[in-house]
Amino acid sequence: MRPVPSAFSGLALGAVLLVTPLQDPAPIRGFSPESSRTERALEQRFRAIPSPDSLRSYMKRLAARPNQVGSPYNKEGAEWLADLFRSWGLDAKIETFDVLFPTPRERRLELVAPTKFVARLQEPAVPGDPTSSQQAEQLPTYNAYSIDGDVTGPLVFVNYGIPADYERLERMGVSVKGAIVIAKYGGSWRGIKPKVAAEHGAIGTIIYSDPADDGYAQGDVYPVGPYRPKDGVQRGSVADMPLYPGDPLTPGVGATPDAKRLPLSEARTLTKIPVLPISYGDAQPLLAAIGGRVVPPEWRGALPITYKVGPGPATVHLKLAFNWDRKPLYDVIVRIPGTTAADEWVIRGNHRDGWVNGAADPISGLVALAEEARGLAELLRSGWKPKRTIIYAAWDGEEPGLLGSTEWAEAHADELQRHTVAYINTDGNGRGYLGMEGSHSLQQFVNEVAKDITDPETGLSVWKRRQLGTVSQARTAQERTALRSGADLKIGALGGGSDFTAFLQHLGVATLNLGYGGEGGDGIYHSIYDDFSHYTRFSDTSFVYGRALAQTVGTAVLRLAGADVLPFQFVGLSETVETYASEVKALLNTRRDDAIERNRQLDDGLFSAVNDPREPLQPPARADVAPALNFAPLDNALTALRQSAEGFESAYARAGGSPADAARANAILRGVEQTLLSDGLPRRPWYRHLIYASGFYTGYGTKTLPGIREAIEQGAWREAEQQVAIVAESLTNAAKRIDEAAAALK
């Protein structure tokens, strides 16, 4: 084995080859010089296989009709996909679960005062888009896991409906108690909006897509351009997934036929108040009828009205009733058995259910997964066999609540924790830059992969394009210098929002989530217009990024499945957690400084002094000043982690390359991520990862060091200090485990 390759290795490669074509590039992390040569040759063959035409043909088939959970075409799609895998000689099976999946029975939204208006709640077919007219099979526009309700009340506009918006409303003297709130999509995961609204006493929530965010303000609307038309609606789940994802009736266990189920009344992830998503066509008459104060400037949308907060005089009646049925899920699972390390599993997944036709979400990612599988099948037919077992999964029921992946992960929890090396997720694909998120022990690994993939638009490596893109976005010279050093590009932290959640957050499996994006834009998310016609006119029209995704993820899978030593690297992890620790310390200091400042401003009479009597703002409440907290255990643990991470790098560089040593090290290495689990975060024990979680009040917005950070955010000082100790213990255990792996390597 060789020392850690320089981060420039991928970049230098081309130049080196030009000058001395016979000299080998630096070996791939985890591979010896010799096994690296074999691996590179294998990968080169693999990357030649994925074909845009195949991707297009799969998408055409899979997105041809609405395929939501429980629909006929969903089941057909599972069977078609399993047959496709089998036609390539792969071992595919369908695993089923039974989950709660409510569908609308009645939806009514009307303005009852000061004028009358009945919301349309219907997305019309558009000319030139054949699948948009499949109305009989389309799910109506709704939010899954909203409770039933029949409420009438004054309307209050709450911006994005996140906690900060309610603080602002309170200063304006506006309460939502007994009111129906209307919130813009955006600013948080949608399920946060009804949760926070209910906490503030609202009786109903309407969520609409403002044209500022994905409608005409952004560009031409469909079918002229890619953005959301007047009557387009974003469906979506509003289950309280930051509590737990998956079937609301079977938290923590697989929703198998014989699973013990909660009664509906005890399902804690249903909303407390009824929720309905609407179009901006339906929202405009409601918003225009709201009176009261004009909104703060940053709350404005792009409708040609004066946005006001209310409450009233607009009064709305919202009536929702659902069929509270259980529906079957069909997860398609492909297993490629490993050889010398068959009990080590590399899992790769993408969901296959859409809200309607779902061409972009999820089919554009699913077709890359399928094309990877075809590539692996072709390699298998040519005699290759993976060292480790590879599992490809096409999940059902992601949209309502990560159902298919969560139930599968819960059902197989023990064996997954024992065997899984890593889980790689995708969830749709577009044009542009490679998005890389996940466990930071895989940061170096995924950077290395990215250096070997060619960007279709520029011919650069996707790593190089992303590096330069990040430089172009950097705000300081320091950031640019760091980026130009050639160090690994930082990967994002994962919270929730896709099928990696159960693997990472609940089981502690090292995870990556990958996908191309950042160029172009659209406004058809979770609508009937997310279909083949739209995708092939406006997104990755020639499927070259679909091919790049298949090449990227397939390469990652091959490397993970074939590496002599599993390519974990912990310096990136320790640096990242150090950054998070600095952030939570800074957060505490900022909260303290802000509290002191706010209290001083109250003492100084500042809020009365700046009060405009015609638009009065009530002074904020006196702030609780944060005490200093004992971060020493965390600092000590981070020191230990850093030392262990660096020690492991030395051991890896010096390792003799004995397969037995590697096998012993690998058995330890694949368990490191699990040392970062706890018994569960406060108030939501399903979430066990101590470094990453979806935010309790942000949803998609990842919270890093979530136990500590959310305690500080909520002013729970004692809990914050307890969480520091818990994280410190877990990092110390991680450090020990890494030391053991290093020792095994020698």
Added chain:
Amino acid sequence: MRPVPSAFSGLALGAVLLVTPLQDPAPIRGFSPESSRTERALEQRFRAIPSPDSLRSYMKRLAARPNQVGSPYNKEGAEWLADLFRSWGLDAKIETFDVLFPTPRERRLELVAPTKFVARLQEPAVPGDPTSSQQAEQLPTYNAYSIDGDVTGPLVFVNYGIPADYERLERMGVSVKGAIVIAKYGGSWRGIKPKVAAEHGAIGTIIYSDPADDGYAQGDVYPVGPYRPKDGVQRGSVADMPLYPGDPLTPGVGATPDAKRLPLSEARTLTKIPVLPISYGDAQPLLAAIGGRVVPPEWRGALPITYKVGPGPATVHLKLAFNWDRKPLYDVIVRIPGTTAADEWVIRGNHRDGWVNGAADPISGLVALAEEARGLAELLRSGWKPKRTIIYAAWDGEEPGLLGSTEWAEAHADELQRHTVAYINTDGNGRGYLGMEGSHSLQQFVNEVAKDITDPETGLSVWKRRQLGTVSQARTAQERTALRSGADLKIGALGGGSDFTAFLQHLGVATLNLGYGGEGGDGIYHSIYDDFSHYTRFSDTSFVYGRALAQTVGTAVLRLAGADVLPFQFVGLSETVETYASEVKALLNTRRDDAIERNRQLDDGLFSAVNDPREPLQPPARADVAPALNFAPLDNALTALRQSAEGFESAYARAGGSPADAARANAILRGVEQTLLSDGLPRRPWYRHLIYASGFYTGYGTKTLPGIREAIEQGAWREAEQQVAIVAESLTNAAKRIDEAAAALK
């Protein structure tokens, strides 16, 4: 005399008086303890005089009909005002000038392709607003000093039409050559838009008021609320005033009947291409017809369309023809002769012409001026006589180009430079915070005045309210600490845009510009809706801020006219110019760093790497890297200025109070501001102040150290260094003059 009072003196005053009512407050700057007592008593009597009812009645009369330059009601208003002053026993006369003032003969704007639309170009009367229907007397909507033109061309949307917008267009591959541009109001003074458009080859300019800026996005539109209705238009001058203000035919000299006049063809401040302002009602069909690329997000307005840049397919025909007539100006001038220092003049002005009825602009400021004059008249009748001569001026023709003040200042240049102590300007008034701008030698003075005026809404001093308001806006703890130290609040620098311009920029008279504002908002600027009805419904409805303005400016006038030693203080000046010097040095460094970074990005291929082939952006041009410049002369001069300023403070503190010493010092002091003049800024010699100017490419946006700053901005390195030397010499002369004043005091 006493040492400089602490900045908290105004604040401490109340408390001190409560505890020891017989103890005097600290003396007012420029007054001995004894004269200060007399002055305070006088001011107290004065401040009791201004009455909201009087202010309202003057406004009702003065804004009753359109009163633009050359209108019958303008002349009537001058006579009425002069008679009003005379009725109080004041010596009022009317001074006249003859100036070029074009008015529209023909205005036509139409979309000729791809569809037809003829712009309305007409503001309708609104119910409940009696003066909005005075159509026969209203000037049509137009921009004064646009040239005649009859042009047809493709339309290009240029955002605000400032230089940075054209850089962005160039990167998008869009040229305005041969095109008609449409720009939003805002982002610069309006006259910059046609100037920059013409420099880029455009053949016409349309300026419109986007509802994002002062229409429905901000609040309800008139007459429901105060904001700009669909057909409301902002009139305004587009003369190239950063070159020179005043009559385009008589630069530098008063436009008296016998003045030598340029032929119209040589008037350099007329636009190069025709310009027309329009409403958003007229703009929407034009903008909606523009194709091409979608605008950058920050260019979007609030119309319910997808904003695009063009060029075309929208093609417009713009035809403008004007009556190029000369019109009379009527400046109303009141003189209150001084006694012991009659050759020292304190001048106070506000214009009296509106674009239409002009209730807010300018009448709301003019009525305060009138009420001050009434107060002074009352004091005179009670036996008071000012030490210095006081001149009150109600300027005509401010709107088209600061005509009345500039011609008067040019006509009386020599005597004004010999005699004037200071000029105090206002230009309309609203609710909220005291805005203070001007010569920093008067910074301490105006802070001290502000501590003695009570804010009508909070009962705090207007100084205290502004301090707390500034604290509430501060972004850093350092800023807040500085503000809380009680030091003088920083006053803003003056560029152009109102009648102070000729006094400060051309004659070097120490200047203040004052007014209340910052609460509420409106969208009737320069429209027919700026009238009594609107003002009394939505602005300072009870005229309590009109009274506060009369109290503020009247107090300032009384102090300047009565001080033993003129209340200039130069530490504030030297600190301020030090800040400006730091800014221009930082600007140079930033330009250098930015140029190096941009060139590196070009070398690295960054712009190709981040290029989206579907929305291509051309790489920017290679940047010229700024050299280091010799700032040593400026630094040395600033050291000298600081020493002189501090030396003067010591001398002032130790001064014995002899009237002869004071008189000798005053004769020197009133000339200090003139030491900051040069022979003129590069390419615009009318502007002579070296510390402040309106920006050549920003207009309203003040440029401090304009010679140095604009040379750096334009990459004229040699000129920048020359300007450093010129500024250094002037500051050195200022320091010498201040030393002489200090010596005179002893």
